[in-house]
Amino acid sequence: MKLQKPKGTQDILPKEAARWHYVEEKARQLFSQYHYGEIRTPMFEHYEVISRSVGDTSDIVTKEMYDFYDKGERHITLRPEGTAPVVRSYVENKLFAPEVQKPVKLFYMGSMFRYERPQAGRLREFHQIGVECFGSSNPATDVETIAMAAHFFKELGIEQVKLHLNTLGTADSRKAYRQALIDYLLPYKEQLSKDSQRRLEENPLRVLDSKEKEDREIVAQAPSILDYLDAESQAYFTSVCDMLTLLGIDYVIDTKMVRGLDYYNHTIFEFITQLDGNDLTICAGGRYDKLVDYFGGPETPGFGFGLGVERLLLVLEKLGINLPVEEPLDLYVAVLGDNPQVNSKALELVQAVRQQGFSAERDYLNRKLKAQFKSADNFKASYLVTLGDNEIDTGQISLKNNQTRAEISLSLADLMTNFAQVMASQATSASK
Numbered sequence: 001m002k003l004q005k006p007k008g009t010q011d012i013l014p015k016e017a018a019r020w021h022y023v024e025e026k027a028r029q030l031f032s033q034y035h036y037g038e039i040r041t042p043m044f045e046h047y048e049v050i051s052r053s054v055g056d057t058s059d060i061v062t063k064e065m066y067d068f069y070d071k072g073e074r075h076i077t078l079r080p081e082g083t084a085p086v087v088r089s090y091v092e093n094k095l096f097a098p099e100v101q102k103p104v105k106l107f108y109m110g111s112m113f114r115y116e117r118p119q120a121g122r123l124r125e126f127h128q129i130g131v132e133c134f135g136s137s138n139p140a141t142d143v144e145t146i147a148m149a150a151h152f153f154k155e156l157g158i159e160q161v162k163l164h165l166n167t168l169g170t171a172d173s174r175k176a177y178r179q180a181l182i183d184y185l186l187p188y189k190e191q192l193s194k195d196s197q198r199r200l201e202e203n204p205l206r207v208l209d210s211k212e213k214e215d216r217e218i219v220a221q222a223p224s225i226l227d228y229l230d231a232e233s234q235a236y237f238t239s240v241c242d243m244l245t246l247l248g249i250d251y252v253i254d255t256k257m258v259r260g261l262d263y264y265n266h267t268i269f270e271f272i273t274q275l276d277g278n279d280l281t282i283c284a285g286g287r288y289d290k291l292v293d294y295f296g297g298p299e300t301p302g303f304g305f306g307l308g309v310e311r312l313l314l315v316l317e318k319l320g321i322n323l324p325v326e327e328p329l330d331l332y333v334a335v336l337g338d339n340p341q342v343n344s345k346a347l348e349l350v351q352a353v354r355q356q357g358f359s360a361e362r363d364y365l366n367r368k369l370k371a372q373f374k375s376a377d378n379f380k381a382s383y384l385v386t387l388g389d390n391e392i393d394t395g396q397i398s399l400k401n402n403q404t405r406a407e408i409s410l411s412l413a414d415l416m417t418n419f420a421q422v423m424a425s426q427a428t429s430a431s432k
């Protein structure tokens with residue numbers, strides 16, 4: 001029996017969890033500025049929800065699904081991404097109904113699962129923050145959503161991230177391009193990697209995305225989708241580019257970027273950063289106008305992105321960006337001696353302070369006072385009080401401001417009933 005965590009998973013301990021909270025809280029705040037509401041869907045779905053929508057030749061579906069049969073013989077998979085489940089939910093809950101205000105803007109955050117070879121920034125359970133916007137085929141929606149991601153990175157202090165933009169155009173454009181690509185790649189078939197030979201049969205656009213050296217050399221000269229766009233695709237892409245420029249958002253057009261999922265059309269994008277000299281995508285998304293229809297809803301345009309939280313945190317760390325996550329303790333209660341009455345009083349005191357909405361901690365281990373004061377410093381306690389036989393007998397305590405070291409004397413009862421006022425009076429007496 002293995003008593004370690006499964007390969008490709010992580011325990012997130014409190015110090016690290018504080019960084020997660022910070023990032024998640026920033027996302028919540030920002031997304032609500034853009035009028036997004038949260039959606040929570042199940043962590044597992046029927047296999048079919050993912051298989052065809054994501055694309056049954058995609059790496060996600062062919063190699064990376066965490067699927068199994070449950071006790072009722074249902075084919076289930078842990079969700080590998082957020083878009084298909086959200087679209088499923090959009091249709092199932094009839095959010096397409098006319099009485100629901102359009103566009104419908106939804107965000108989510110949570111675990112995703114992919115059976116991958118674990119490495120830096122690549123896990124089997126990882127977390128995404130994602131957004132989906134339904135019901136607008138206005139290119140301003142594409143730009144607003146991309147701008148929101150850019151805004152998020154800016155808020156976190158990440159400047160070293162580059163927006164890569166491409167278009168897949170309409171179905172017609174893509175069909176024409178696909179043929180051109182096949183015509184170009186076929187003569188090189190034997191020189192392509194095994195995976196790309198397979199991709200050439202199943203989904204030739206994916207060859208463009210290959211990371212294999214032999215493929216990249218061949219792909220470098222491949223025709224560009226931009227030369228195969230019909231008028232509609234061209235106009236759409238131009239609008240997106242123009243509005244990005246208008247908002248002052250830098251981008252590079254990257255015609256080799258095609259994305260790993262099958263459902264996209266028109267705009268696709270990635271935010272890419274460098275990690276130890278390699279490209280690392282932290283956020284990716286695009287437009288998907290056929291997906292709602294695929295799930296049995298009325299044809300509804302969609303746009304969204306998914307952002308890898310582990311990769312984001314990794315990048316923040318590599319960039320030396322320290323998130324302001326320290327939460328000081330309001331009161332630390334040092335406990336002197338092993339008198340059970342003192343022990344109970346200390347418990348009453350921290351509870352009373354907590355009930356007033358402040359944070360409090362105490363000693364439980366009967367340690368030497370010096371060690372307890374050290375804990376108070378470690379926890380960045382604002383105030384410190386020592387409880388011993390003497391304090392219990394007299395009902396008087398000395399409250400120490402742990403930063404200025406100023407002390408005031410007051411009754412224990414006052415501290416327990418009105419901690420806020422005590423702190424305020426201490427602040428004024430210190431300034432006198």
Ligand code: ATP
Nearest residue numbers: 116121122123126260281282283284306307308311
């Ligand atoms: P990649 O090309 O790196 O495999 P992808 O195309 O499979 O990425 P998406 O499905 O677009 O990735 O997921 C969106 C984001 O989720 C990625 O940009 C990345 O930040 C994150 N992500 C994807 N797979 C993993 C994983 N296995 N571990 C950690 N983060 C991941």
Ligand code: MG
Nearest residue numbers: 059060114260
């Ligand atoms: Mg992948």
